[in-house]
Amino acid sequence: MGYMVNGEELEVDEEGFLTEANYSDDVPPVIAESEGITLTDDHWTVIRFMRERFQEDGHTPNFRNMVAGMDEEHPGTDWKKRLYELFPLQPNRQSSKVAGLPKPFGKGGY
Numbered sequence: 001m002g003y004m005v006n007g008e009e010l011e012v013d014e015e016g017f018l019t020e021a022n023y024s025d026d027v028p029p030v031i032a033e034s035e036g037i038t039l040t041d042d043h044w045t046v047i048r049f050m051r052e053r054f055q056e057d058g059h060t061p062n063f064r065n066m067v068a069g070m071d072e073e074h075p076g077t078d079w080k081k082r083l084y085e086l087f088p089l090q091p092n093r094q095s096s097k098v099a100g101l102p103k104p105f106g107k108g109g110y
C-alpha cells in the first residue's frame with residue numbers, strides 16, 4: 001500500500017520507497033509521519049539537499065558524500081552527528097525515503 005497524498009495514492013516498493021520521485025512538498029510530511037519523524041527546518045534542509053542531488057546526478061549520495069556536501073553547503077554544523085539525529089535509520093536511505101525519492105542504489109546510495 002502506498003502513501004495517500006492529497007487524495008492520490010503514490011506507488012511504493014516493498015520497503016516503502018516511492019517508485020518514482022515526487023518533489024511535491026506535500027509528500028515529505030506524510031512519509032515522515034509513517035517513519036515516526038516530526039519535520040523540522042533541519043529536516044527540510046536535508047530533504048532539499050537530497051532532492052537537488054537526485055535531480056542533478058540521477059541518484060542520491062552515499063553517507064560520506066552526503067556529509068561532505070552538507071558541510072560544504074551548510075557549514076558550522078557537525079552533519080555526521082546531526083544526520084543521525086534527524087534520520088536515525090541510516091540517514092541517506094531514510095532521508096531519501098522521506099524526501100519522496102526512489103530507493104538509493106546499493107547499500108547506501110552513491
